[in-house]
Amino acid sequence: MKLTGAQILCEALLKEGVEVIFGFPGGVVLPLYDTLPQYSQLRHILVRHEQGAAHAADGYSRATGKVGVCLATSGPGATNLVTGIANAYLDSSPMVAITGQVARPFIGKDGFQEVDITGITVPITKHNYLVLDVNDLARVVKESFYLARTGRPGPVLIDIPKDVFIEQTDFRYPEKVDLPGYKPTIEGHPTQIKKAAKAISESKRPVILAGRGIILSDACEELKELAETSQMPVVTTLLGIGCFPESHVLSFGMIGMHGMAYANFAVSNADLIIAIGMRFDDRATGKVSAFAPKARIIHIDIDPAEIGKNVRVDMPIVGDAKHVLRELNKLVGRRLHVEWVKQLDTWREEHPSVTIRESENLLPQFVVRKIYEVTGGEAIVVTGVGQNQMWSAQHFWYDKPGKLISSGGLGTMGFELPAAMGAKVGCPDETVWCIAGDGGIQMTIQELATIVQENIAVKIAIINNGYLGMVRQWQDLFYQKRYVATPLSGPDFVKIAEAYGLPGLRVKTRREVVPALKKAMAYKGAFLIDFQVEPEENVYPMVPPGAGLAEVIEDPQKKPARSSAPDLTASSI
Amino acid sequence: MDFQKHTLVVLVADKPGILNRVASLFRRRGFNIDSIAVGHAEQPNLSRMTIVVGGAEGTVEQVRKQLAKLVDVVRISDITNEPVVTRELALIKVKATAASRNEIIQIVDIFRANIVDVAADSLTVEVTGDGEKLDSLINLLRGFGIKELSRTGCIALTRGTTSSATAEE
Numbered sequence: 216m217k218l219t220g221a222q223i224l225c226e227a228l229l230k231e232g233v234e235v236i237f238g239f240p241g242g243v244v245l246p247l248y249d250t251l252p253q254y255s256q257l258r259h260i261l262v263r264h265e266q267g268a269a270h271a272a273d274g275y276s277r278a279t280g281k282v283g284v285c286l287a288t289s290g291p292g293a294t295n296l297v298t299g300i301a302n303a304y305l306d307s308s309p310m311v312a313i314t315g316q317v318a319r320p321f322i323g324k325d326g327f328q329e330v331d332i333t334g335i336t337v338p339i340t341k342h343n344y345l346v347l348d349v350n351d352l353a354r355v356v357k358e359s360f361y362l363a364r365t366g367r368p369g370p371v372l373i374d375i376p377k378d379v380f381i382e383q384t385d386f387r388y389p390e391k392v393d394l395p396g397y398k399p400t401i402e403g404h405p406t407q408i409k410k411a412a413k414a415i416s417e418s419k420r421p422v423i424l425a426g427r428g429i430i431l432s433d434a435c436e437e438l439k440e441l442a443e444t445s446q447m448p449v450v451t452t453l454l455g456i457g458c459f460p461e462s463h464v465l466s467f468g469m470i471g472m473h474g475m476a477y478a479n480f481a482v483s484n485a486d487l488i489i490a491i492g493m494r495f496d497d498r499a500t501g502k503v504s505a506f507a508p509k510a511r512i513i514h515i516d517i518d519p520a521e522i523g524k525n526v527r528v529d530m531p532i533v534g535d536a537k538h539v540l541r542e543l544n545k546l547v548g549r550r551l552h553v554e555w556v557k558q559l560d561t562w563r564e565e566h567p568s569v570t571i572r573e574s575e576n577l578l579p580q581f582v583v584r585k586i587y588e589v590t591g592g593e594a595i596v597v598t599g600v601g602q603n604q605m606w607s608a609q610h611f612w613y614d615k616p617g618k619l620i621s622s623g624g625l626g627t628m629g630f631e632l633p634a635a636m637g638a639k640v641g642c643p644d645e646t647v648w649c650i651a652g653d654g655g656i657q658m659t660i661q662e663l664a665t666i667v668q669e670n671i672a673v674k675i676a677i678i679n680n681g682y683l684g685m686v687r688q689w690q691d692l693f694y695q696k697r698y699v700a701t702p703l704s705g706p707d708f709v710k711i712a713e714a715y716g717l718p719g720l721r722v723k724t725r726r727e728v729v730p731a732l733k734k735a736m737a738y739k740g741a742f743l744i745d746f747q748v749e750p751e752e753n754v755y756p757m758v759p760p761g762a763g764l765a766e767v768i769e770d771p772q773k774k775p776a777r778s779s780a781p782d783l784t785a786s787s788i
Numbered sequence: 789m790d791f792q793k794h795t796l797v798v799l800v801a802d803k804p805g806i807l808n809r810v811a812s813l814f815r816r817r818g819f820n821i822d823s824i825a826v827g828h829a830e831q832p833n834l835s836r837m838t839i840v841v842g843g844a845e846g847t848v849e850q851v852r853k854q855l856a857k858l859v860d861v862v863r864i865s866d867i868t869n870e871p872v873v874t875r876e877l878a879l880i881k882v883k884a885t886a887a888s889r890n891e892i893i894q895i896v897d898i899f900r901a902n903i904v905d906v907a908a909d910s911l912t913v914e915v916t917g918d919g920e921k922l923d924s925l926i927n928l929l930r931g932f933g934i935k936e937l938s939r940t941g942c943i944a945l946t947r948g949t950t951s952s953a954t955a956e957e
């Protein structure tokens with residue numbers, strides 16, 4: 216029996232285990248939309264902006280570990296996906312983005328709503344396809360999912376002309392992919408692994424630096440074994456949070472610009488760094504020349520191009536974290552680093568990094584802390600970008616992977632609400648808290664309508680400081696408090712919620728916080744709380760841009776120790 | 789730091805857009821292409837690119853690794869320090885008067901180049917060889933006035949039985 220291209224696409228999605236598509240229709244994808252009702256197993260969620268579809272697919276993927284799928288029409292639909300695709304690319308999120316394209320005879324003629332979306336997305340996808348023959352479609356879908364989820368995961372885009380959706384052919388789903396140019400290295404080189412084991416056994420002050428690669432490769436157990444066997448402290452990147460239980464005695468939190476002072480001290484004083492599934496982003500390393508100056512560095516990553524890209528590496532191991540750690544664990548012996556761990560504990564006592572200052576006012580950190588307490592830590596937290604993001608990383612403790620969902624590499628404001636929506640769709644039985652900035656949420660606020668229409672019970676906490684807070688913080692610290700273009704006179708978020716059809720509360724004082732949170736949790740559906748917090752609270756600790764990790768500013772009362780202007784060219788918000 | 793020209797031989801799947809993918813990668817990461825030459829390889833559906841890049845050792849290593857990540861790139865070898873045959877072809881249209889014509893022909897002979905077109909006021913010279921040979925001929929001909937010049941960019945294969953980026957391991 217012959218199937219249309221649209222049917223073949225749906226069949227293939229089912230074969231890949233797809234359950235939900237976040238999408239938005241338009242002219243060239245009409246044949247596909249017209250076909251969707253034949254496939255009731257595929258839930259389609261109508262977003263309000265295609266950027267929301269891409270972020271939702273990404274949030275879904277980060278919460279479930281599955282490949283997220285988004286769908287858009289040609290032209291503006293496709294370009295609206297671009298930010299979300301770039302976001303997934305920089306954070307290695309497995310995603311398949313499907314776009315409609317003008318019919319083949321119109322390609323290249325600037326037809327109505329034609330854009331070269333494969334050209335546009337070359338630098339922000341792992342790979343992309345323009346399907347010019349319906350006979351290629353099944354293979355392309357197979358390859359796309361394979362590419363998206365294997366190796367270093369990432370987004371893959373499939374562009375399908377309207378007439379290809381309509382054309383018919385036999386449907387045969389390939390069993391295997393044949394991609395001669397794509398062979399990710401899974402097993403680490405045994406000699407290198409041996410060298411690493413030896414370095415670990417010789418090390419006096421080792422630190423494991425764990426990133427999102429651990430989560431993507433499902434290597435949390437192996438990581439734990441490595442850390443416990445050799446009693447090595449573990450610090451993480453922002454995206455690595457949760458790959459190692461933060462309540463573990465060997466956990467010393469997040470490093471980087473707003474990392475824990477003691478985590479940054481640990482890295483700065485280590486004699487061995489075992490970096491796993493992370494890519495030495497400048498937000499994590501601080502000034503590269505001052506990064507881990509006393510340490511030899513083992514770098515385990517599946518992407519050979521990451522090795523030696525930003526930081527010199529002494530022992531590279533290319534391979535999948537799970538496989539490499541399994542082998543490494545066979546060679547690593549029991550050891551104690553009593554003195555070293557004690558030193559880190561002392562640093563932690565002396566520089567607690569997450570003490571909330573005394574204040575009568577409602578502090579943003581307090582709100583996050585109370586969300587942690589009220590949920591008992593049992594929640595998926597999806598953050599915006601900026602101060603709210605850093606406080607969510609600092610004042611909530613994550614014991615499991617996939618519980619902190621945040622836009623790391625691209626730092627995309629507007630990620631929070633749609634990503635939270637995607638996470639909740641993927642994990643309907645879990646509590647999902649969207650901790651948003653008053654700026655960021657306004658970038659994709661229309662997804663409140665999706666949330667209501669589809670009954671997606673996301674709890675939303677807006678950290679409303681009336682500012683583009685993180686940018687204001689930089690103006691405060693480095694531009695003599697000239698708050699240019701950062702004050703926001705926000706809308707009435709409670710009325711906004713009401714208008715979209717979900718309940719909302721405004722909270723202005725400390726004592727209202729817990730009752731409001733409990734009310735939100737008890738409510739069966741989506742709920743929004745507008746927390747009107749101290750407007751000019753800054754995020755600390757902070758390593759100023761251009762400084763080394765050891766140069767942490769901790770005391771909010773003190774101005775940065777550096778008097779000279781920081782190297783602002785080296786970094787951006 | 790070591791700054792050297794590297795010759796990369798890249799075997800790619802003959803898919804539409806592959807040139808764009810490669811070019812996009814070079815542009816985005818700020819790598820400089822000296823020359824790039826593309827054509828069909830020994831197997832159907834595969835093309836061989838010869839790319840000459842300039843850069844410090846680390847940069848070229850990044851180029852290689854980033855190229856390898858492209859799904860349509862099948863194999864890459866850096867043949868800079870291997871015994872290789874490299875060839876480039878150039879067509880040079882040089883001004884020729886009755887007085888200069890003979891001298892040009894002599895130079896062309898010395899370089900074992902060919903005259904492939906003759907007009908009243910110009911000669912078109914075809915020359916193949918490695919980049920240096922082409923450079924020297926072009927320099928000599930500049931004195932007569934070059935009206936048009938077109939170079940193919942370098943192509944290269946390793947000598948003998950060693951192979952550069954073939955589909956088999």
Ligand SMILES: Cc1ncc(C[n+]2csc(CCOP(=O)(O)OP(=O)(O)O)c2C)c(N)n1
Pocket residue numbers: 599600601602603604626627628629651652653654655656678680682683684685686788
């Ligand atoms: C799309 C986008 N535009 C601009 C920025 C730059 N930026 C980084 S943080 C920030 C402020 C965010 O303000 P808000 O959402 O209110 O969060 P806050 O820092 O106040 O918690 C801005 C503008 C960004 N990250 N993303």
Ligand SMILES: [Mg+2]
Pocket residue numbers: 652653654678679680681682683684
């Ligand atoms: Mg704000």
